[in-house]
Amino acid sequence: MRKSQKTNLDRSTSDTSALAVQNASSATGRRFSPLATAKLKQNLSWSTWAPAVITFVIAAALWQVTAIANPYVIPTIDQVWLSLINDADTYWKNMLVTGLEVLVGASSGIIAGFILAIIMAEFQIMERAIMPLVVVVMVTPIVAIAPALVVAFGFGMTPKFIVTALVVFFPMLVNSLAGLRDVDDRTLDVMKTLHASRWEIFRDLRFTGSMPYVFAGLRIALPLAIVGAAVAEFVAAGQQAGLGSLVTIAAAQANLPVTWASIALLCLMGVILISMLALVRKRVLWWSDGAAVGR
Template sequence: MAGDGAGPARSFAIILIVHLAVLVLWQVAVDAFHVPKFILPSPLATVQTLGTASYAWGSNTLVTAIEILGGFALGAFVGITLAVIFSWAPLVSMVLLPLFVTLNMIPKVALGPLLIVWFSYGIVPNILIAFSICFFPILLTTARGLREVEPDLLDLVKSLRGSRWTLFRKIQLPGSLPYVFSGMKVGAILAVAGAIVGEFIASERGLGYLMIQVQSSLDTPAMVMAVVLLTLLGVALYGLVLALERMFVVGDARQT
């Protein structure tokens, strides 16, 4: 039993060491070559910006976190629900899936001004932009997982006169979970990008809004700190998806 936890612990230790080594190398390189702060601040100079009260790091980070999580949760719910509907009603899939493919081709930056006109400034337009970016991969991978069911299992359930709900609950859903979580991992990454796209276009709060504000004064340490916080939010969401995947999917069935 002790050996089972040694692998993940060792992997985590290696990841941590690599990240710490990058930070140390970054600090040493900036100090050794006397790189100006406005070009590339050191890790210490970057962290020091957290003490600047005017940047309101806490509230801005919270706003961006809500946008990311809201867009991702909405994308996961809509994507998985549509995939289930498509698996149960092939005609609906034939009609709607090409439409979703076309809509997904719309540049999300172009949607920003329209969403602002419809919903005004605030968190809601940014959640919708994050949703519009992240839901399509979840839809496609989940739909694929629901289709890839062993024919022998289907024949077995049908021979036992199992209902469609039994087929879905006992065969399709468990078999599709690796694909669902694979799509959710991609969606978690895209949700971060979507929220920041919305804040860059027009926003009054959030880390993206803060980056635009400090850009005019060449406060590069604050910009880098915002990027670091965004990265941590993305890592946290990705880690949450990984944790859920470990809970519901056996190791051999997980998608990379």
């Protein structure tokens, strides 16, 4: 009996997934490849997202039990939630400040890293000249650089932009450089045989082929941007707004709900960035994932 019920449930889930795929294909006007159809069915199935839900529920339960047993160490979930509701305006203003730091700093670091990767890929002498200096800067702990930048540029937004850009710069540079150099030799030989210009080789071969590496670098860099912004705010705590400053001030006052609510918002920002990146990647690299194909 149980086996029959399980079979019926699996069949129902499969039918629902198939209907969802059909509706998605009709709505977008695109024909999905068999691989893309299989992936979409898998993403819609209970077995795909149930483990994550169960893990979060268990983690929340353990958190709540620990908080009740140790009220002076961590707050309960309801205390954090009430803090978010009661002081929503304060959290929102500080979240916007941190978001601006991440936006400006990450954009600067990403653009600078990709441009320098292009220069190094095209001119190897530039890599030999610049890469040692880049490595020296990157192996220096950012928590040591941040105070020096605050002293040099003041307690405004500038040092926070620089710290965030530095944290993002290195993974973007390394991944982009690897992608620009990972070209198919046979394709390169064919393009040279056809007298393709250096620009055409870069545009049609190197740039396009580097995109999976670029997105891999972004997946590492974007969460690090939040880390960089928070570290810069820790150093300048009390001088400017930001979730990092809020964490430092609240922790100094032993205000646990505010401390953990700010940390939760920083985590939420990271999840939002990664989710947005995943959506963009599916649009840009549909050919890489075996997604939808043209009609």
